[in-house]
Amino acid sequence: MRTVPTTPHGEAARNVERIRELFPGCVVETTAPDGTVTAAVDLDLLRRELGERAVDGPRERYHLDWPGKSAAAAAANAPTARTLSPSRADSVDFDGTRNLFIEGDNLDALKLLQEGCLGRVGLIYIDPPYNTGSDRFVYADRFAETSERFRERTGDLFTNSATDGRFHSTWLSMIYQRLRLSRTLLRPDGVMLISINDVEQANLRRLCDEVFGAANFVCQFVWLNDGNVDQQSAIKGVHEYVLAYARDLARLPRPVVIDPNIGDGSKLYNERIENSITKNGPANPPSTVELPAGFPAAFDAGGIDARTDRFPHILDPVVVRDGRLVAPVRVHSGWSSRNLLELFIRNGCTPITDARGRETWFDLTASGAVYSYKRRAGDQGHVLSVLRNLGTTKQNSRMLAGWGIEFSYPKPVHLIEYLVRVFTRPGGDDLVLDYFAGSATTAHAVFRANEADGGNRRFILVQYPEPAGTGTIADVARTRIRKCGPEVLASRTRHPGWRGDIGFRSLRVAPVPLADVTVRPGTVRQADLAALATTVRPDSDVEDLLFHVLVRHGVDLSTAVHREADDTFVVPDADLVACFAAEVTEDMVTALAARRPGRVVFREAGFRSDTVRLNTDRVFARLSPGTDVSVV
Known part of the structure; x- marks a missing residue:
């Protein structure tokens, strides 16, 4: 009979096991400072395995560095001595819900989620402090002291002033630890979204390149916050950014959401896609294709004379009867889809399937052009890098005020709902994590996304109990979830596939x-x-x-x-x-x-x-x- 360990394995221990999988000979037994025998990585052996690809010491290399980076990485890798404790009184449908709300330090929470949620989160969205020069950072990340000592000394609230010599370094250390832990929680096809402004977006981009890999960069969305135009600055800032990184870009599925600004008359909503495949240019040198007898035409009967004065050149007279070529016709041009055209011909001029699984066919028009037609998939997607007309912070502040909630600068629920629908599966049960929960916009957005497409997405929200009014921001978040859930559930447009889970199991980071x-x-x-x-x-x-x-x-x-x-x-x-x-x-x-x-x-x-x-x-x-x- 064994004893359950008090603390979980830290990220460092998991990293040792990952190295063991790749280089088993580099993991050896050694004596830890407390006298116990433990597994460790022999760096000399690892350098030997990597050969000239190993870099250390003063050798130049391209990377982002700042004072405190090594201490931040060590703190992220260290295990936590905390746990999660339930609070039924703060919950809604504690026994039936699949949603979680965690009150406490998000660094501890991320460590405590490593075992149960490792590689299972479909989407992480965070709206961290923007480092404006007056932000109060609510985190216990002072690397030379314990969390308890930090809380005693600062009362949890740490102002990162622009006059502080560690202005950027402090912010980078704070976010670096959390991003390292975030990556391990994501599914192979999962996505990390981070809201940010101009002050740290360049540093954040380089930091994410390091943590997630530059090859996994998806997009830097620009969000137009059109309601924010009353600043007394020379140039009015009306935009922010949302950085998107995939755990593995090759596995990221194509979004199946259409930008809400696309009008109903757009061809994106047409049942089929049609385009001329005549395309001349350096990338498409002209070549001759023979259209066989029986090839479809876009007209019932008639003919086209041979010509070479414009593309496509028609080298043989065209005769059409009953919507088909009577005899073979050679046409000469550059082609955008020649391989598919020839596959269609080899298939007896009957529809084929393209690489994306869409039904595809061709015909010859009365002008002599060859057109392709594709049956539009039901999961058509059209996502733009500029996010506009998705609400403003002022609109959402007014919405919260209607519920008796005061909160400054909440992210628009329409914006977050749209991002949730872009990066999760419609009708699916993806897990969405937000560990800077604020007023719980992400929970509201998950409810709305489920109501719209019948999904059963669930969320984990984490919020530190920073004082706010007569309570805390964690209280504000829980209140909003209690208010918005029944409202979304009562929607007349509710999709029947949604099970209607508007509850949450409240937990707290505790001893x-x-x-x-x-x-x-x-x-x-x-x-x-x-x-x-x-x-x-x-x-x-x-x-x-x-x-x-x-x-x-x-x-x-x-x-x-x-x-x-x-x-x-x-x-x-x-x-x-x-x-x-x-x-x-x-x-x-x-x-x-x-x-x-x-x-x-x-x-x-x-x-x-x-x-x-x-x-x-x-x-x-x-x-x-x-x-x-x-x-x-």
Whole structure:
């Protein structure tokens, strides 16, 4: 029987395992500072594997650097000593929803999501502090001290003044850690979207090139915030940016959304696409194609004389009867789709399928041009790099005010809804993450996107409880979700495919619910033994313990949990049973083993006697040898 670890593996440990997969000989055993034996990377062996491709020391190279970058990377890689604790009172439909709202430091939250959400997030959208010179950064990232010491010293609010020598460096360190952790959460076809202004967009672009790879850059959208025109500056700034990077651009599916500014009369909405394939130029040198007898014509009957005065040259007289060529005709021109045309001819002049799966056919028009026709796919997409007429911050502030919510500069819900629909699958169940949640615009946008196309996307929002009015910004976000959900659900245009999940399971970043019972030999008195008998903190309940176990076992925190008698919890999707009964008997152990779960967890102090604890391994070895048995 093993003990569930208090802290999860950090990103550094996962990176060691990734290197082991590529270069197993470079991972060796060594002694950690605490005396334990651990796996580590032998850099000398790794340099030998990489040969001349390894760069270190003063050798010149192109990269973005700043004071504190190494410390920021180390902080991102380090494990967190925090966990996630449930708050039913702050939730909506706690047991039925698949949405999550996490209150607390987003760096801790991103680390705690690494196991359960690794490689599973379809879209991450963030609207981080823009570093205007007066932004208050709410994060505990001072690298030479603990989070607790930082909070004591600054009260959590750190102003990154433009007069500070670390003006750019501080902001870059803050965002760098979070982007590193974001990338590992994305699915192979996932996308990262970041709102930013002019001050840091150049640095952010280079930083994202490093984290995601320059080859995975998708687009730098320009968002026209047309309502923002009352600044007293020489040039009115009415735009911001949204940077888009893919986890793997080769796997990014083509968007199937049409820019809402495209009018109903656009040919994009036509049932078929038609174009002349006559195309002359250096890239399309003229060549001759023979159209066989029976080739389709766009007219029922008639003829075209041979000609060479304009393209396409018609080298043989054209005779059409019943909409088909009577005899073969040679035509000479440059062609934009010659390969498809010849495939159509070889297919007996019947429709073929192009590389995108669209039905394609050709005919000869009365002017002598050859036209191609494609049946437009139902998932037609047309996304522009300029985002306009998608709402303004002022409009959305007024909308929030109608719900009694005061919040400055909220992102327009129409803008975020459009981006969600562009970069997630229509009708799908993509997971959308926003760890600078603010007023919860992203949750509202997910609801609206699901209502529009019948998807069942779900969200994870993270927000630090920064003071705001009489409460916190986290309170503001939860209030908005409670207000906007029923409104979207009541829409007359609601798509029947949406299951209507407008709830959220509220969690908070919290201390681990386990007491520190580690002691050094010779320091324990007889009177101390009773206090060391339990490993659970007195201010924690069984649900706190359960969610700590879910986090450490990498279980999806939105998964269904069934509570049974004797504080036993069953998590079907994770094949896990957690038994936190105050007195676990051997009969209870036998009954649990008979279920043959994949994993079972007990509370260390919950066994009725030492005998029951010792016999638990034997019972499972006999009745369910495949079960992983552990204690907290």
